Amino acid sequence: MEFILDFFRSLFNTMLALLSFGKKTVKNTLNINVKTNDQVLNIELDRSLEIKEVKEIVSEKLGVSTDEIKIIFAGKELTDSTTIAECDLGQMSFLHAIKTKRRTEKPASMPLITVEEEDSVVVPVEDHSSKPLCETLQDLKLVQNDENVETTRKAHFFVYCYFCKKMCRGKLRVRCCKCKECAFTVYQDPRCWDDVLKPSRIRGLCESNEDHPCTENESGNSPFAEFYFKCAEHSLGLENDFAVPLKLVRINEQNVPCLACMDVCETILVFPCEFRHVTCLDCFLQYCRSRLLERQFLAHPDIGFTLQCPTGCPNSFIDEIHHFKLLSPEEYDRYQMYATEEYVLQAGGVLCPRPDCGMGLLVEPECKKVVCQNGCGFVFCRDCLQGYHIGDCIPEMNQIDMNRSCEYTVNPNNAAEARWEDVSTAVTIKVSTKPCPKCRTPTERDGGCMHMVCTRSGCDFEWCWICQTEWTRDCMGAHWFG
Amino acid sequence: MAALPRRIIKEAQRLQLEPVPGISAVPDEQNARYFHVIVTGPADSPFEGGLFKLELFLPEDYPMSAPKVRFITKIYHPNIDRLGRICLDILKDKWSPALQIRTVLLSIQALLSAPNPDDPLANDVADLWKANEAEAIRNAREWTQRYAMDTTSM
Numbered sequence: 200m201e202f203i204l205d206f207f208r209s210l211f212n213t214m215l216a217l218l219s220f221g222k223k224t225v226k227n228t229l230n231i232n233v234k235t236n237d238q239v240l241n242i243e244l245d246r247s248l249e250i251k252e253v254k255e256i257v258s259e260k261l262g263v264s265t266d267e268i269k270i271i272f273a274g275k276e277l278t279d280s281t282t283i284a285e286c287d288l289g290q291m292s293f294l295h296a297i298k299t300k301r302r303t304e305k306p307a308s309m310p311l312i313t314v315e316e317e318d319s320v321v322v323p324v325e326d327h328s329s330k331p332l333c334e335t336l337q338d339l340k341l342v343q344n345d346e347n348v349e350t351t352r353k354a355h356f357f358v359y360c361y362f363c364k365k366m367c368r369g370k371l372r373v374r375c376c377k378c379k380e381c382a383f384t385v386y387q388d389p390r391c392w393d394d395v396l397k398p399s400r401i402r403g404l405c406e407s408n409e410d411h412p413c414t415e416n417e418s419g420n421s422p423f424a425e426f427y428f429k430c431a432e433h434s435l436g437l438e439n440d441f442a443v444p445l446k447l448v449r450i451n452e453q454n455v456p457c458l459a460c461m462d463v464c465e466t467i468l469v470f471p472c473e474f475r476h477v478t479c480l481d482c483f484l485q486y487c488r489s490r491l492l493e494r495q496f497l498a499h500p501d502i503g504f505t506l507q508c509p510t511g512c513p514n515s516f517i518d519e520i521h522h523f524k525l526l527s528p529e530e531y532d533r534y535q536m537y538a539t540e541e542y543v544l545q546a547g548g549v550l551c552p553r554p555d556c557g558m559g560l561l562v563e564p565e566c567k568k569v570v571c572q573n574g575c576g577f578v579f580c581r582d583c584l585q586g587y588h589i590g591d592c593i594p595e596m597n598q599i600d601m602n603r604s605c606e607y608t609v610n611p612n613n614a615a616e617a618r619w620e621d622v623s624t625a626v627t628i629k630v631s632t633k634p635c636p637k638c639r640t641p642t643e644r645d646g647g648c649m650h651m652v653c654t655r656s657g658c659d660f661e662w663c664w665i666c667q668t669e670w671t672r673d674c675m676g677a678h679w680f681g
Numbered sequence: 682m683a684a685l686p687r688r689i690i691k692e693a694q695r696l697q698l699e700p701v702p703g704i705s706a707v708p709d710e711q712n713a714r715y716f717h718v719i720v721t722g723p724a725d726s727p728f729e730g731g732l733f734k735l736e737l738f739l740p741e742d743y744p745m746s747a748p749k750v751r752f753i754t755k756i757y758h759p760n761i762d763r764l765g766r767i768c769l770d771i772l773k774d775k776w777s778p779a780l781q782i783r784t785v786l787l788s789i790q791a792l793l794s795a796p797n798p799d800d801p802l803a804n805d806v807a808d809l810w811k812a813n814e815a816e817a818i819r820n821a822r823e824w825t826q827r828y829a830m831d832t833t834s835m
Contacts, residue, residue, distance in 0.1 A: 459744050459778040460688040476779070486778070489745035509745070510777040647766075652774070680762065 229288055232436065233257055234381070235296045236409060244283050251279035257296045271295040273332040274373030274385040274403065274424060287333040287370050291436030295382040297406045332371060332388065340391040341446070341471055355450045357466070358442035359521045360430035366525055367432040369442055371395070373403070376425040377415075380407030381438070385424045392446050395426040443521045447471065448480070457482050458510065468522070470508035472515030480525065487526055491534055495656050498545055504538030541656070552584040553577045636662050636669070648679050685713050689739060692782050704786045706737065714739040718750075718786060722829065723794040727821035728756070731829030735765075735789070737782065747776035748785055757817075757824040759798040759807035767792070768800060 227247075233240040240260055244253060254265045261268075270277045272286055272294050288294070329335060336354040358369030375383040376398065385403040389395045402421040405413035413422045430442040451467040457479040464479035478486065486509050490496055496504050499516050505523075508515035517523075523534055540550055543559035551558040551571040558574030568587050571577045579585060583592035632641035635653040637660035642651060649664040663674040693713065696706045703723070709715040718735040722728030734753040740746050750772060752765035760768040771780060771788055798810035810817040 460686060461691055462687060478778075482778070485742065486745055489742045510779045511775070 229283060229292070230290050231283075231288060232291060232293045233296050234293050235261060236298055236407075240296075246282070246284040248283045249279060250277045250281045250283075253283070253294070254279070254296075261296070261298065263298055267298055269297045269299050269328075269406070271297055271382050271384055271406065273371065273381075274383060274426075275330070275332050275335070276328040276384050277331060278328040281330055285334055286331040287431065289370075289431060289434040291434045293381065293438060297382050298409070299406070332373070332385075336371065336388050337390070338449075339389060339395060339446070341469070341475075356428060357445045357448040358428045358430055359445055359524045360432065360442045362433050362435070362440065362442075363430060366445060366448065367430045367442065369428045369444060370431045372427055372429055373424050374427065375403070375405040375407060375413050376423045377413035378405060378407050379425070380405065382407040383422075383424060386421070389426065396444070396446070398425065399423045443519070443524075445522055445525075446519060447517065447522060451477070459486070470512070470515050471518065472508040472510075472512030474508075474510075474512060476508050476510055476512065476515075478509065483522075484525060487523060487534075488530060491526075491530065491537065494537060494654065496534070496537060496541075497656050498538070498541040504534065504541060545657075549581055549584075551575060551577055552579060633664065633667060635660055636667055649674065650679065686743075688744060689713065696782065701783055701787060703790060706782060706786060714743075716782065720786065720790055720793070722825060723790060726794050727818045728758075728793045728825050728829070731825035733793075733829050735786075737785075739782075744778035744780075747772050747780075748782060750785060750789065755824060755828040757806060757821040758793065759796050759810045759817075760792055760800065 228243050228245050231242055231244050233242055233253075235257070240257065242253075242256060244256075250270050251265070253270060254268045257270075258265045258268050272288075277286070334353070338354050354371070356369035356371055357366055359365075360367040360369075372381065373383055373385055374381045383403050383405050385401055387401055389401055394400045401424045402415075403424045405422050407413070414420060415422050428442045428444045429440060447468050447470065449467055449469055451463065451465055454463050455467065455477040456463050457467065458476055459478050459482035462479060464481075467477050467479055468483045470476045470478075487506065490506055496506055497516075499505050502516055502518045503520050505517050505520055507517075524531060526534060539559060540557070543550060543561065546561060547564060548559055548561040549569055551560060551569075551574050553571065553575050556571060556575040556577065558571050560569055560571060560574075562569050562581065567581050569579055569581050571579070578587045580587050580592060585592070628641050632643045634640065635642055635651075635655065635658060638653060638655055638658045640653060640655045640658065642653065644651065644664050650670050651662050651664050653660040653662070661670040662668060663670045663678075665678050666674060690713075693706075693708050693716075703721040704718070706716045706718045709717060716737040716739075718737050720733045720735060722731035722733065732754075733756060736751050736753055738749045740749060750767060752761055752767065754765075755763075756765070762768075767789060769788060769792060771777075771785065796810060798807040806817065806820075809820070
């Protein structure tokens with residue numbers, strides 16, 4: 200009996216241990232890859248260790264003295280007093296240890312040019328080492344000359360991670376834009392998102408190859424930094440495991456209430472409009488869903504299929520479409536489908552009218568006979584979207600019905616519903632809709648006045664339900680309500 | 682039935698605690714998305730002294746889409762048709778989730794103070810308003826007396 204009890208007790212303890220492991224209780228040590236000029240050392244480091252002690256461990260392994268070693272991490276040479284805990288390192292993260300025989304050489308001798316900011320040339324201090332970037336970097340401004348936001352807080356980044364398939368906390372990393380190596384120190388912290396996202400804005404010193412340091416050009420200018428993001432919530436120990444920054448998502452340190460639900464939430468989305476309107480992430484997603492279902496996303500020529508600030512501010516398009524990845528996979532699929540359809544239509548193409556097909560087809564403008572290639576194979580007339588025919592298109596069915604005097608009066612809607620499957624959908628659409636005079640989108644009028652506004656995003660044509668032409672003051676006077 | 686969003690609860694509470702002068706909006710006992718609204722006719726308008734009943738409904742995706750508002754009390758106004766439907770841009774394409782029940786009702790009250798016959802909804806009313814403003818105002822006052830001051834039916 201005792202034996203069985205013991206067995207269960209030990210089983211219980213194992214389960215507990217497993218559970219606590221699952222929760223990832225903070226381990227005090229990190230397994231770190233230290234990349235030197237020619238090899239990678241895998242070292243178990245205590246979080247409380249200082250860089251000085253890391254240098255001691257590394258120098259012992261490399262057989263050099265500690266002052267011949269620089270530790271470089273995320274674009275910074277770390278000071279001796281920095282602790283491992285201060286760096287936003289994860290398991291299997293990389294540190295760079297550079298052997299430096301010429302400790303006296305100062306990169307200050309290199310020309311320091313900061314692009315587009317003449318008045319802010321920064322002269323590096325004598326000692327080049329510093330705290331890690333995650334400690335020194337302040338919240339990035341959305342635009343360079345943004346006076347709206349006080350940037351005194353430490354930066355937090357959110358990314359869309361394709362590995363975790365969700366929004367995660369992100370880490371900013373730096374490498375040389377020439378050799379793509381991370382043994383690179385920046386001369387200056389980035390201050391706005393453009394510094395990070397646009398190339399050739401911040402220069403730095405590349406130390407990956409001691410003998411032939413990277414240069415931007417023949418005249419020996421320092422190379423530019425290339426910033427990239429990693430997910431802080433998983434670690435594969437790969438150097439090129441990138442994540443996409445979601446620059447509009449921020450920590451709500453100013454406690455701004457969401458414009459839709461009025462709650463003060465911890466993580467928010469700040470729209471790139473003049474007023475920096477704020478929504479919480481739930482309301483942002485609700486906004487996306489509601490706009491998506493009404494097909495109100497807009498195909499922006501430079502950005503893609505996107506949305507503006509919900510209050511309609513000018514120039515407020517979300518310019519990183521990965522923000523829409525926060526939608527559910529099904530919703531994102533729908534987003535992509537609509538985006539593609541919109542692209543096809545804007546490029547002068549047509550969508551196959553067959554139910555459940557909808558294949559996008561790019562055809563010559565004068566071509567009337569369209570074949571659904573790589574799709575269902577349907578051959579149809581580009582103008583009336585019916586099966587292909589010779590001669591003129593048959594006029595719209597509802598127009599015939601309206602003008603014909605019938606012996607029996609049949610409610611067209613009832614008649615449409617009483618049809619055998621396939622046919623009925625097409626008939627219902629025909630009977631209950633009229634095409635927008637401009638873009639031909641079938642439009643249903645479910646009440647209200649005769650003043651129609653085309654619901655297709657980007658069309659917005661105002662037309663009269665009765666005249667089927669542009670809405671005029673005469674329509675308003677003659678038959679606004681029929 | 683989905684839970685009522687906090688925003689609607691908050692808005693309803695604030696409408697009770699800090700009511701807008703001349704406007705009352707009380708949620709229905711059965712349906713918290715349906716509000717019984719009473720707007721008093723603004724001073725120095727032909728609607729002065731009248732109490733106008735309206736109904737306001739918050740659709741499922743409010744505040745992403747606009748509330749639906751309609752006058753129940755008959756009113757002689759160029760921007761309100763005989764079914765009580767209101768021609769107001771913020772109820773249509775100019776809606777933004779940053780607007781609230783409060784701001785919508787204030788705009789409706791402002792519309793009573795400043796009818797806009799150039800963007801009419803009730804054509805006959807608008808025509809008269811432009812052709813003979815004095816008579817139109819007289820009509821409006823008469824309708825106000827007839828339909829909006831009968832306290833027994835309120």
